[in-house]
Amino acid sequence: MTADRLRTAGNLTGPRVTEIVAAVVAEHDVDAAQAAREAAAKPRKKVVVEPADGTLADLRVTATVEDVRLAKDSIDAVIAGVCADDPRGKAVRRSDAVIALLTGKVFACECENDDCPSREGVEVAARLATVVLHVVARRESLTGESDVPAYLDGFGPITADHVRDIAADADTVIRDLDVTDLLGGASQPSNGYRPTAACDTLVRAVHGRCTHPGCDMPAYRCDLDHVTEYNHGDPSAGGPTCPCNLNPKCRFHHGLKTFVDGWLDDQIVDANGVIWTEVTTPEGITVRSRALNHWLLPELGLVPCAHDDAPTASRPRVESDPGRPRSRTEAKHRYRMRMRAYNRRKREGAPRTPGCPSADEMPPF
Ligand SMILES: [Zn+2]
Ligand SMILES: [Zn+2]
Ligand SMILES: [Zn+2]
Known part of the structure; x- marks a missing residue:
């Protein structure tokens, strides 16, 4: 289980490996996770002062x-x-x-x-007063019907027992969300560019961190980026505001995509509802990553899109439209759409490399 998740994860940084292993342990060895938590409880809390050099010292709080x-x-x-x-x-x-x-x-x-x-x-x-700590938990974990771990933004998976303690704290505010809220649409009725609260939360939760390879910025410190760019003038011609087309990017990597030529990203939801992100560097190197917290929200990618112009459906129309782009930005967006289509075609035609994950583990691009 752990090996499989690590093998298909892509974009492996130290914190991501730790989180993937922690999620599997918290989910499948509840007693071990609970014992570790109890062992780590009050007696180990401490404050340590250590000299750093002649003039400075470290203060470490556990x-x-x-x-x-x-x-x-x-x-x-x-x-x-x-x-x-x-x-x-x-x-x-x-x-x-x-x-x-x-x-x-x-x-x-x-x-x-x-x-x-x-x-x-x-x-x-x-x-x-503005500081908020975000934890995303499944409802059944909160009620005690299940021990699926929760996800603490900026830290990683925590046990169901742990999140029940956090939920019981008087300072905790619980917002009830339902994945099926997305069936009515994932964008705000008054502004098609802005996701609904449910969409915003679910997208941050399922990706966990900035989706740029090598970046571990917590999702709640990121912007939500439209992978295929939203078209403010004609929303039906651009990327939808929907979990299939949104992912978190930190301000730096959001800027990299928006302002630096040569970077291209794509997002694919496979037939099993697994959300994959793909980033291609200016050198043509593509890094494909499975959404870090698919285990937390396996049904998110299976919710039917409320928009009728899913990115795949809109591509042929864009490619067959030879109309002259109206602006440089629009030209760039059109180029990226073509590049995504090209990369997808390349994947479809590419032979399987021996040793690579089998077809049922990888998205049927
Ligand atoms: Zn000042
Ligand atoms: Zn980043
Ligand atoms: Zn969608």
């Missing part, structure tokens, strides 16, 4: 994963309160912010702009 995640997001929310002219790097800002918060000092912007509102101090309370 706490529950959700508290550490919250603390890290809180630090990042506070340091985002300085202006662009603050001379410190991100690491230094984080260190300064933690010490200020723990010692009751003011954390302020160190720029020299007279009109910077943060020079007297960042508004910490307001910033901390």
Whole structure:
């Protein structure tokens, strides 16, 4: 099971390998996962101070994963309160912010702009109020009918027992979503470009992290990108707002796709409902990856699309339309559509390499 998921995953980074193994353990060896969690409970929480060199020291806090995640997001929310002219790097800002918060000092912007509102101090309370930790769990895991693990954004799989504890916390807000909410459409009625809350959550949950190979940015810190570009002027001619055509990309990799020529990505939902993303570099190297958390939402890719112009259906029309593109952006989008079609055709014609996953493990492109 683990070997199979690792073999078909693609895009393997250290954190992804850890998460894939953790998900299998949490799902299939509930007792072991629970024992590990109990062993790691209160007695191991601690704060350690170690000298780093003559002038600096390290402060290391060991706490529950959700508290550490919250603390890290809180630090990042506070340091985002300085202006662009603050001379410190991100690491230094984080260190300064933690010490200020723990010692009751003011954390302020160190720029020299007279009109910077943060020079007297960042508004910490307001910033901390914006910090939200996201956990996606199946309903039956919350009720105790199942032990399918949940996914803690920015960390990885956590046991069903663990997520039930988090759900019981007075600070936790539970939003009930249903995959079948997508049947009525995945975009907001008033704005076809914006996904519904259900679509947004499910897409972030099933991919878990930025879908660019090698990037592990948590999904809730990413933008949701339309793989085949949305056409604001004529939505029926562009990519749909739908789980089949949306995936998370961090701001950097979203920008790479949008502004740097030569990068191409594609997304395919296979007959088994597995969502695959594919990124081709300017050098022509293609990395194909299975959605990291298919195990959490295996039914997502099986929900019929509500749009009647699924990306595959719209391709021939685009290819047979010789009309002159109206803008450079549109030309680029048309080019990418053709390239995706080309790559798909290439895959269909490509012979199977011995040792590669068998046909029922890979998408029937
Ligand atoms: Zn400033
Ligand atoms: Zn990224
Ligand atoms: Zn769709």
